[in-house]
Every structure is written in structure tokens, then in C-alpha cells.
Amino acid sequence: MTVEVRPITESEWPAFAAVDYEAFNSSHPQAATDRWRELAEIDRSLAAFDGDLMVGCAAAITFTMTVPGGPIPVAGVTAVGVLASHRRRGVLTALMARQLRDLHDNGEAVAALYAAEAAIYGRFGYGRAADTLFLRIPKRGSEFVKNAPTDPALRLRVARPADELPQLRKVFESVRTLRPGLYARSDARWRIEVLSDEEHDRAGRGPLRCMIAEDDEGPRGYALFRVKSGYTDHDVPDGEVRLKELFASDPAAYAMLWRSVLDRDLCSRVFAWSRPVDDPIVHLLAEPRNLNAGWLDDLWVRIVDVDRALASRSYAAPADLVIEVEDDVCPWNAGRWRLTTAKGSCERTDDPADLTLPVTVLGAAYLGGRPLTALGGAGVVREHREGALRELSTAMSWDPKPWAGLVF
Numbered sequence: 133m134t135v136e137v138r139p140i141t142e143s144e145w146p147a148f149a150a151v152d153y154e155a156f157n158s159s160h161p162q163a164a165t166d167r168w169r170e171l172a173e174i175d176r177s178l179a180a181f182d183g184d185l186m187v188g189c190a191a192a193i194t195f196t197m198t199v200p201g202g203p204i205p206v207a208g209v210t211a212v213g214v215l216a217s218h219r220r221r222g223v224l225t226a227l228m229a230r231q232l233r234d235l236h237d238n239g240e241a242v243a244a245l246y247a248a249e250a251a252i253y254g255r256f257g258y259g260r261a262a263d264t265l266f267l268r269i270p271k272r273g274s275e276f277v278k279n280a281p282t283d284p285a286l287r288l289r290v291a292r293p294a295d296e297l298p299q300l301r302k303v304f305e306s307v308r309t310l311r312p313g314l315y316a317r318s319d320a321r322w323r324i325e326v327l328s329d330e331e332h333d334r335a336g337r338g339p340l341r342c343m344i345a346e347d348d349e350g351p352r353g354y355a356l357f358r359v360k361s362g363y364t365d366h367d368v369p370d371g372e373v374r375l376k377e378l379f380a381s382d383p384a385a386y387a388m389l390w391r392s393v394l395d396r397d398l399c400s401r402v403f404a405w406s407r408p409v410d411d412p413i414v415h416l417l418a419e420p421r422n423l424n425a426g427w428l429d430d431l432w433v434r435i436v437d438v439d440r441a442l443a444s445r446s447y448a449a450p451a452d453l454v455i456e457v458e459d460d461v462c463p464w465n466a467g468r469w470r471l472t473t474a475k476g477s478c479e480r481t482d483d484p485a486d487l488t489l490p491v492t493v494l495g496a497a498y499l500g501g502r503p504l505t506a507l508g509g510a511g512v513v514r515e516h517r518e519g520a521l522r523e524l525s526t527a528m529s530w531d532p533k534p535w536a537g538l539v540f
């Protein structure tokens with residue numbers, strides 16, 4: 133089979149969406165296709181063709197994403213799929229090769245994605261860069277520690293989410309550039325991915341609800357959630373709060389919003405399916421075992437251009453070392469690079485290597501959430517100068533931990 137990969141045209145958009153829906157076993161109303169079109173960038177939407185038949189898709193979105201030190205341009209990779217009739221014949225491999233070449237040519241040094249399955253993207257050089265916590269906290273047993281922050285100036289307001297975009301945006305913008313992984317949201321992304329409340333968004337979990345924590349100066353935090361109502365066989369209320377987002381610009385507003393969802397009447401628990409691994413709720417609960425926490429992969433990161441990517445972020449400690457990078461998929465990255473954090477530079481060198489690592493490891497460590505020493509312990513980094521692994525691991529670590537918080 134010969135596969136041709138090229139960007140689609142506007143008229144090919146419905147076929148592109150149909151390939152993606154088919155690959156994901158999903159059925160979507162026309163309205164969903166129309167909404168998705170508002171987020172898509174046609175010239176960055178690649179399709180794979182077997183003759184005239186479109187058999188695969190892979191798109192990129194232009195994002196501004198926070199990395200250690202501040203926001204940079206990042207390609208958000210999404211809508212990857214191949215028709216079942218054409219799987220395991222290299223279609224995805226061809227799409228990934230073309231997309232990475234395009235990103236390199238366009239000057240985007242970093243790509244990020246959410247993976248449908250964790251086993252797919254390592255072979256294309258993506259490393260698991262961020263994790264996410266899911267929590268199922270019972271109301272009974274959710275008391276806070278004694279010194280939990282409060283502020284008498286704060287009050288809660290029940291709000292209609294669709295009316296509150298300026299307030300929500302103000303809170304989100306106050307935190308966006310602090311945590312690696314958070315990315316700027318266009319108006320369309322707020323409307324479609326955050327605030328949308330169509331019947332198929334609800335999926336039996338009721339309308340989107342909003343609590344705002346504010347004082348006389350304005351909003352200081354918000355929680356967006358749905359409530360899945362329910363009763364036990366003995367008619368005891370047993371609803372579940374499904375927490376979609378909770379952001380706050382200070383600890384008192386944060387604690388107040390968590391209390392508001394944990395204490396909600398007719399509910400017996402809060403399920404939060406995506407929280408950062410260093411979420412302060414972990415330290416607010418007097419009995420942290422009641423977090424019932426589990427963790428999953430959040431963002432995967434691909435270093436498209438080693439030199440520009442490593443020079444684009446800040447470092448937690450000085451490092452001056454030579455890294456030998458292995459990269460079969462993007463051969464322009466392969467070879468030795470000197471990273472000098474004091475100069476903010478990463479340049480090609482012939483000097484001997486202090487460390488040898490696959491490009492996946494750089495992607496995994498890029499946002500500061502994955503200690504290189506742990507990856508060294510797994511045997512995927514080879515150290516040639518004693519201390520080099522710890523030096524780079526310390527320099528690349530970052531606080532707070534990375535998390536994108538909104539699937540794209």
C-alpha cells in the first residue's frame with residue numbers, strides 16, 4: 133500500500149471528521165462536527181490517503197503553553213486516527229513522520245498531546261511528561277485540617293456558567309503562566325470545551341454548574357461541576373459531584389471552593405477525574421487516605437528541536453553538560469549538545485558526552501515533573517561522568533508540577 137499524506141482542504145473537513153469519529157468508535161451529531169471545526173486548523177490537519185480514500189488523520193493546534201519559566205509556542209497534537217481497515221500497515225507512522233517534519237520546518241520546538249493509549253507514542257519520541265490525579269472523596273471523612281485557610285472577606289455565589297466567562301477567564305489567567313502544561317484558551321475553546329452544556333455533554337450527569345468565590349474586588353476562584361443525582365435502596369441521598377475544574381488565585385478561595393463541593397447537600401462524594409499531582413487538597417484533608425487517589429498520564433511531550441526547546445525553558449539549578457541524544461524519528465536531533473543553563477544556550481558540540489539518553493527522556497523531563505534520576509534508575513539514561521545525571525535532573529525539575537488540566 134502506498135500512502136500519501138497531505139493537509140486537507142476546507143471541503144475535505146467533513147470526511148476528516150468522519151475518519152476520526154470512525155477510528156474512535158464514536159457517533160457525533162452534526163452540531164459536534166461544526167463545533168469542532170471552530171477549534172480545528174485546516175492547514176495543519178493532515179490526512180492519509182490510500183488512492184482516493186481518506187484512511188487516516190492527525191491534526192495540530194497552535195498553542196501557547198506554559199513551560200518552566202513561562203509560556204512558549206507548542207503544537208498540540210490531536211485527532212489522530214486510522215480506519216480499522218488500514219491499521220498496522222504504517223499509516224500512523226507516515227502521519228507522524230510528516231507532522232514532525234512540518235513542525236520542525238515551522239519552527240515549533242515542542243509538541244504535546246493526550247494519548248488515547250499510553251503505549252502508542254513512545255515510538256515516535258514522545259515522553260510521558262505530566263501525570264494527573266483522580267480522586268473520589270467521600271463527604272463523610274472529608275474534614276479539613278485545623279488550620280485550613282479562611283478569609284471573612286470571601287463569599288460564595290451560585291452562578292450560571294455561560295454568563296461567567298470574563299470572571300472564569302480572570303481567575304484562570306491569574307494561574308495559567310505559573311504551572312507548566314497549562315495553555316492559553318481561545319474564546320472558542322472556553323465555549324466549546326469548558327462551558328458547553330449540550331445534552332451529549334451532560335451524559336446523564338445534569339447541567340454544568342458553577343460556584344464562584346469572590347470578594348468586593350471580584351472573583352478569586354471558581355468550581356465547575358455536574359451533579360449525578362442518586363438515592364440508595366433505602367432512599368438515602370447518594371448523589372455524586374463530578375468536578376470538572378477548580379481554579380483559585382489564593383489558598384482561602386481554593387479551600388472555600390473545595391468545601392462547597394464536598395459539603396453539597398444530597399451528595400455523598402466528589403469525583404474529580406483530573407487534578408494536578410501536587411494539588412493542595414492532598415494537604416487540606418485531615419485524613420488523606422480518604423482521597424482515594426489514583427494517577428494516570430496527562431501530557432506527553434515531544435522535543436521537536438533539541439536546541440531551541442532546551443534554550444526556551446528556565447532551569448531550577450545551574451547545569452553545564454554535554455547530552456548525547458538518540459532520535460531515529462527526527463534525525464536532526466541526534467548527536468551531542470552542550471546545555472549551559474547560565475547562558476540559556478544549547479548548542480551542537482564535539483565534546484565528549486556526560487550523558488546519553490533517548491529523546492523520549494528529554495520530553496518526559498521537559499516540563500519539570502519527571503526526575504531524570506528515576507528514569508536513570510529505570511536504565512534509560514547512561515551516565516558517563518559521575519554526578520551528571522543528578523546535575524541535569526535537579527536543573528530540569530520544576531515546582532509546581534506540570535498538568536494541562538483540559539484534554540485537547
Ligand SMILES: CC(=O)SCCNC(=O)CCNC(=O)[C@H](O)C(C)(C)COP(=O)(O)OP(=O)(O)OC[C@H]1O[C@@H](n2cnc3c(N)ncnc32)[C@H](O)[C@@H]1OP(=O)(O)O
Nearest residue numbers: 155210211212213214219220221222223224225245248251
Ligand atoms: C493524540 C491523539 O489523538 S491519541 C488518539 C489515537 N487514536 C486512537 O486511539 C484511535 C483508535 N486507533 C487507531 O486509530 C489506530 O490504531 C492508531 C492511530 C492508534 C494506530 O494506527 P496504525 O496505522 O495502525 O499505526 P502503525 O501501523 O503506523 O503502527 C506503528 C507502530 O505502533 C504500534 N501501535 C499502533 N497502535 C498501537 C496501540 N494502540 N497500542 C500499541 N501499539 C500500537 C504498531 O504495532 C506498530 O508497531 P511496530 O512499529 O513495532 O510494528
